[in-house]
Each structure stands twice: as structure tokens, then as C-alpha cells.
Amino acid sequence: MTNTYQPPQIWQWQPGNGGAFANINRPVSGATHEKDLPQGKHPLQLYSLATPNGAKVTIMLEELLALGHAGAEYDAWLINIGEGDQFSSGFVDINPNSKIPALLDLSSDHPLRVFESGAILLHLAEKFGEFLPSGAARTETLNWLFWQMGSAPSVGGGFGHFYNYAPEKFEYPINRFSMETKRLLDVLDKQLANNTYVAGETYSIADIAIWPWMGNLVLGRLYNAAEFLQVQEYQHVMRWAHLLDERPAVQRGRMVNRSWGELHEQLHERHDADDFQHKTQDKLETSS
């Protein structure tokens, strides 16, 4: 196969040529329609979806609530990115980048917008004084938090897109991003060979940021790629992935804003701690 493509002098947009999600990718930003976001009764209003980046924040909030922080009570509203909810004027006001998750913090005098999953984790960790140790351990935790932010695009927008979502299987990008994803798994594996959690012996926002991507990847829940990437090679990542997967707050966090998969794992919106119980009740009734 000979590749004869030469880019033009000036790039031109060709709408609809991008595989799955092509309809929501554009070369411009900003709102496409006027619509306010709904608002509930809790101090924290979350607008999200249960993708790995969304799950980071719902896991964090469930962990905070499990520790008894009533101030972490939240309303989680479903943003259907396939329908373009992220381009409403209300959403763009909170996150001009039109990506989930986006958080509105109503607990102080003025509403505070927080966007980018890493910024939201750091905001909540500092607000409640949890999951971010002090001193040298804080520095190490932030090293890994930023490592996650800088590397996830190679896993999601890189490997996940080209292995799973692109309109055709392109060999070169699949090889490029498979190599990088395996390298990143190996970096994490070596770190977890010597540490219970990512940044040391303390469970932190580094774990909460990394697990929805790398944990789900080695558990075979992302991109159907466990065999392709030979994830069983990363035995320390696997040990840690199971450790977190057993946490009740992680299990609850994974359900929130989930609108696909098994019905009993879906909780489209979350407004109250009881919402999970009702789901469990649903599950029992369905299976009986």
C-alpha cells in the first residue's frame, strides 16, 4: 500500500469524517444552543458522564461522603455528549472547553466553576483536606496526578480512538499508541511494585485519577483490548486495580452518570445517597 497523500497548504475541515463521535468533533469552540443547566439542592453540582474522566470525580465524591463530609453532597446531572449537551450555553459557561466533567461549587459566596478532571480532584482534595498528603508525599502525589493528565490522551484519544472508534483500522497510529499505552502501563507497574498505592502507602487523588483509565484497562473494561495489550503482564497494576475495585465508594462512583452497560450498573443521575439503594433494590427485584 503506497501512501500518496500530501497535506494541502491550508487545512480544510471535512465534517463527518471522523468515525464514532465524528458529529461532536469540530474545529471551533463555544455554544451551539442556548440552554441553562439544571440545578439541584446540594452545594456541589456535577455535570458529567461515566467515562474514565467522569468517574474520577464521582469516585472522589463518594469517597468524601464515605468519610462523613456532608459538604460533599452533590447532584450529578447526565451530560449526553453524543447529543451535544456539552455545547449548551449553560455548560460552556462552566467549561469553555466543552468536555465532561464540569463542576459548579455553590458552597461559597460566589459560584465557582471548576473544569478538567485533575483540577476538580485537586479542588476537592484541598477543600476537604483529604486524599492529598502533606510535605514530600504531596509533591509525589501531584507528580502522578499530572502524569495521569498528560498521559491519558495517548490512551484515550490515541489508542482508544484508533483501536476502537476510527472509521478504519490505521496500522501506523495503532502501533504508535499501543506502544505508548504499554510503556505507560509499565511505568505504573514498576511504581506499584514498590508501593501499595500510586504515590506511596496512602490512597490519594493520584489513585483516583489513574484507576478509571489504567485500572479499567487491565480489568478488561476499556476498548476490549486486554488480550491485544497483554494486560496480564502488568501484575502490580492488576493487584492495585482489584484493590480499588473492591472499595464501595469506587463501586458507587462507577455507577453515577452511567447510561450504558448492565442495567443494574446504571445510575443516570444521582441526587441522594439513597439513589444507590434503590438501584440495589431494582437489581434484587429484577433478579428475583
Place this chain on the structure above:
Amino acid sequence: MTNTYQPPQIWQWQPGNGGAFANINRPVSGATHEKDLPQGKHPLQLYSLATPNGAKVTIMLEELLALGHAGAEYDAWLINIGEGDQFSSGFVDINPNSKIPALLDLSSDHPLRVFESGAILLHLAEKFGEFLPSGAARTETLNWLFWQMGSAPSVGGGFGHFYNYAPEKFEYPINRFSMETKRLLDVLDKQLANNTYVAGETYSIADIAIWPWMGNLVLGRLYNAAEFLQVQEYQHVMRWAHLLDERPAVQRGRMVNRSWGELHEQLHERHDADDFQHKTQDKLETSS
């Protein structure tokens, strides 16, 4: 052109098939050779290269020194990534991810490793109490710092790689990452239409993180892509790019660990404030 590629069941590494930098990309992490890093006399030891991620930190350090923070004195050592310096045992000890920049902070009782450019900016901002405002402005600054960390891979590892470094011009990835790069430029342009600096009226680590990528891109210094991406469309980004480009600390920061381009812009290592003067002297002598 019909694409008939189908991925194998299990991905296999094909070394050397990755265009420029193929020799330094691997699916595994860790050291390839035993070698200690050099260490100078200053409290901060930086191991880096003048790529956009490297420039973030040298600009930050020069800005701190310009404000009179003697504690920000630093030795900047050149890490030649083409030669694999980032795979030495010494470098991997500081950054197990083998990417520049990496910082060793010797100012407290125990040496502190800081890796990922965003984590280094945050560490320095908090250490010296500069370029990170408090209250709501802090949240907004961190929003944009994390936005930069999450979006740069689409600009560098995405657009830059496929437009500039890949062994062939692949149409689909070039279109995908050009679209995303233009979208990100548009997000930034709208933000800078209403704000002098990225996070408001205060110059901050958000500017210092974003400028080496987006500023250099619209100034035509990255990937020779100014016409292709029609960067003149982003007039607010352009205004801000020039504003920062005029700052002496930015000009000094751009030179540090630079081993390519115009000779008078190169300062391979930086150990003293006088090093820039000597460069200027060199320049005068060369041009006279």
C-alpha cells in the same frame, strides 16, 4: 486507496518504525544504562531540554529570579533525548516516566523529585508564593493549567507528530489532530478576548504553561504550521503571544537548554545569571 489492515490478536512491537524519534520510543520503561546525573551548587537542579514542556520551567525560574527570589537559583543540565539521556539510571530515579523536564529540589532536608511540567510549575508557584493567585482566581488558574496538560498531547504527540515527524503523511490523523488543535486555539482565543491573561488580569502559571505551546504555535515557531492552521485567525491569542514574548524572563527562559536553531538563541546549560550576558556578548562579537 483501500485500507485492508486488520490488527493482530496480540500487539507486537516493530522497532524503528516510528519516524523521527523512533529510536527513543519503546513499549517498556526504566533505565537502559547506569549513569548518575551531574549536580551543581544551586538549590534547584533542572534536567531538561528547550522543548515547549522544558521552556515552561525555565521561563518560570527566570520569572522568579526576576522578582528577586534567590532560592530560585538553578543549574540547568541538558538532557539530549535523541541520545537517550532520559533513560539513564540517574534520570529515571527522578522521573520514572523518562520525559523532560525533571527537577530535583535540594532546598529542604531531603532531596525532592518533581516531574511533569505542570507539577513543577505548581511546586514552584507554591514554594515561592508567586504566579498563582488565591481564592477563586486560584481555582481558575488551575483549571487552565490542567487544560493545558490535558490538551498539549493533541498538539504535540498528535498534530506535531503526524504533520511533522511521522514517516509518511497519513491523512486521517492529520485531519483529526488539526481539527482538535484549531478547536483548542479557538477555546483559548475566546478566553483571551475577555481577559488580558489566560486566567484573568493576573499573569500566572496558566500563561507560563500554555505559552510555550500555543504562543509559539501562533508565532510560527512550531512545526512550520502557521499557514496550514491559519493561526492569524486567533487574534487574541496572537496579542497575548506577543505580550509574553516581550518579557525578558520569557526570552531568557526560551534560551536555556536549547541546542538547536540560531546560535545566539542557544544556551546549552545554565548555571549562573551571567551565562546570558556571556551569550549576549558572544552575539555582539559574532555580529560585529
